[in-house]
Amino acid sequence: MKPHRTFPRPEPRRTGNGFIIASMLLCVCILSLLKARYCSAPYGKSRESSELEITMGAIRMLAAKSGDLALKGREDGEDNRVLLFDAVSREKAATEVKKPVCIETSRRSDVCEAEGDVRVRASAQTILVDPFLTSQEWKMKPYARKHDQPAVAHVKEWTIKPFTEQEPPSSCTENYTVPAVIFSVGGYTGNLFHDFTDVIVPLFITSSRFHGEVQFVIADAKPWWLSKFSLLLKQLSKYEIIDADNDQDAVRCFPRVIAGLDFHKELGVDPAKAPNGYSMTDFKEMLRRAYGLERTRAEPSGDRWDVRRKPRLLIISRRSSRVFLNERGMSDMAMSLGFDVRIADPDVTTDLGKFARLVNSADVMIGVYGAGLTNIVFLPAGAVFIQVVPMGNLEWLARDTFEKPSPDMQIKYVDYRIQGDESTLSDQYQKDHPVFTDPQSIHKKGWSELSRVYLENQDVKPHLGRLRIKLLEALKRGRPKAVKRTHTIKAVVKDAKAILEQNSGEKNHGPHNGEAKDPVNAPENIQGDLVHANRTARSAGRKRRVAQTSGVTNSDLDAEDSEAHSESISFGGHRKRRQILASA
Structure with a gap:
């Protein structure tokens, strides 16, 4: 009989397994206690x-x-x-909220943004946000010139703060499903340059992403300002504006609120920073829609047989300072070069839509540094802008405000710098005065002194010879290659006659012999060639007469010669008679 095999007892293994299970249970208990102590339960609300x-x-x-x-x-x-x-x-x-409510988007502006349960008490300049968003209180002024104390002195301060369970906010009197943008039209508004660079362009940057589905809450509102820019505001928002200062005790609840406007650069949009990648081209497209601007480009259409209207020169006139003292002489000289000249003096009361259409009709615009030059935003692409820079080492000012923004607007920039004998400062100061010899010493005294000397007390009288060169440069830069003359007058006439004779010979074999010999019955395209040739010949004669009376040489007139034929439209919309001229 085989002996029985004995096996070791399993008690030690059972003891080890029990220890592991006990350790796991202890860990679970500890984790549960930690979670209860430090983690808020998602279902904790009763x-x-x-x-x-x-x-x-x-x-x-x-x-x-x-x-x-x-x-x-x-x-x-x-x-x-x-x-x-x-x-x-x-x-x-709650776990995704990482960014602060208010951030400095540029050196010029702060923007505060909140999503969720956002309640606006506009009359109290208060924005209440969900405590899950922030526990901090913020104060800001929604105007894109935050470090300019004289500007923000006229802008009310807004407070962004969380509400608490202990102090719940007031009930909503109005509820919205679209976001709100809160901004001020205080500051320097009323000056066209600041209207656009401080408010309109930043508002486009901030709100265009919503495609009209946004509610504007405007602080420090001025009724005349809202009326003046109403067409632009309607392009950006489909909803009636809320006047924050007259909103009484309303509590308006929004799913999202943006307080303050994003600023990129003077009169400019940076596509790399814009939320939707928009640029100044898109901004100008919005202006065209708002004011019915017809011209997208300062170029004629059609083939080389088309004749274009006179190139239009718009002179921006001024009344109180930096006045053109020889405005009439400038106009006459420009007309002798073939320009259709218009002179305009915009002010605060000017109908912006009508003036925008006048500017849009121009091929060249000229004016002395000042707010009126902001109207370049209405020029068509390819137009030429001539900025007259007052004397006093103000090139930096002219460059930052109007020269730098021009390329993004597809505008060709030319400057004309006033010299000592073209400025009325020569009548006020001796030639050895620091105003002439050391302008920087005036600059160092601050903006008030600089403005008083060089901007508020200076008128200008551009030298017509120098200015004429700039206008010829403008014609050269502004005229597209498609309309440059490629044939002499005699060659055009010769080509037209050859075409006529060729067609006449072909007609001799047809059923209507002889019809092409009569210019009246000639084919329409050949008639156009002959008419164009006759007009060109008359234009050459007129050019000689202009040269004799104005002192302008034939070589100057021939430099950028092209035949023009158009209907000029005055500011009031009345049509003048059709004119033939050689524009130079």
């Missing part, structure tokens, strides 16, 4: 608390990307819309 919020008519939203939120909506009464979010979305939103 049912009674939720029902209380509903009865108050509040909008409970969290700061997060709107596309990431699980939205459930229902109507509560006629005017109040209550939006509830599930707890998972709330927890997700």
Whole structure:
């Protein structure tokens, strides 16, 4: 009989397994305690608390990307819309909030942005945000010139702060499904340059991404300003403007609020920074829609047989300072070069739409440094802009305000710098005065002194000979290659006659012999050639007469010669008679 095999007892292994299981249970208990101590439960809100919020008519939203939120909506009464979010979305939103509410978007502007349960008490300049977004209080002035104390002195300060469960916000009197943009039209508004560079262009940058689905809340509003720019504001928002200062005790609730406007550069948009990649080309397209501007480019259309109208020169006149003292002489000289000259003196009361259409009709615009030059935004692409820079080492000022923005607007820039004998400063100061010999010493005294001496007390009288060279340069830079004359007058006439004879010979074999011999019955294109040739010959005669009476040489007139034929349209819309001229 085989002996029985004995096996070792398993008790030690059972003891080891029990120890492992006990350790795991202990870890679970510890983790549970830690979670209860440091992590807020997503379902911690009681049912009674939720029902209380509903009865108050509040909008409970969290700061997060709107596309990431699980939205459930229902109507509560006629005017109040209550939006509830599930707890998972709330927890997700809370963990995704990383960026601060207010950031410095440039050296010129601060922008505060909040999403979620955002309530605006405009009359109190207060924005209440969800405490999940921030626990910090912010103060800012929604005007894009934050370090300019004289400017922001006329801008009210706004406060952005969280509400708490202990001090819940007031119930919403109005609920919105579109975001709000809050900005001020205080500061330097009323000056056209500041209207655009401080408000209109930054507003385009900030709000164009919403394609009209945005509510404007305007602080420090001026009724005349809102009326003047109403067509532009309507291009950016489909909704009636809210006047913050006259909003009484309303509490307006938005899903998203942006306070302040994003600034890129003077009269400019940086596509790399713009939320939708827009540029100044898109801004000018908005201006064309708002004011019905017909010309996108300062170029004639058609083939080389088309004749274009006179190139139009617009002189921006001034009344109080930096006045053109020889404006009439400038106009006469420009007309002798073939320009259709218009002189305009815009001011605060000028109808912006009518003036925009006048500027858009110009091929060349000239003016002394000042707010009126802001109208270059209405020039068609390819137009030439001549800035007359007053004396006093002001090239930096002219460069930063109008020269640098010009290329982004597709405008060709030319400058004319005033010399001592062209300035009335020569009548006020001796030639050895620091105003002439050391302008920087005046600059060092600050903007007030610089402005008083060189801007407020200086008129100009450009030398017509020097200015004539600039106008010829403008014609050369502004004229597209497509309309440059490639044939002499005699060659055009010879070609037209040859074509006529060729067609006449072909007609001799047809059923209507002889018809082409009569210019009246000639084919339409040949008639056009002959008419064009006759007009060109008359234009050459007129050019000789202009040269005799104005002292302009034939070589100057021939430098950029092209035949022109157009209907000039005056500022009031009346048509003048058709004119034939050789534009130079």
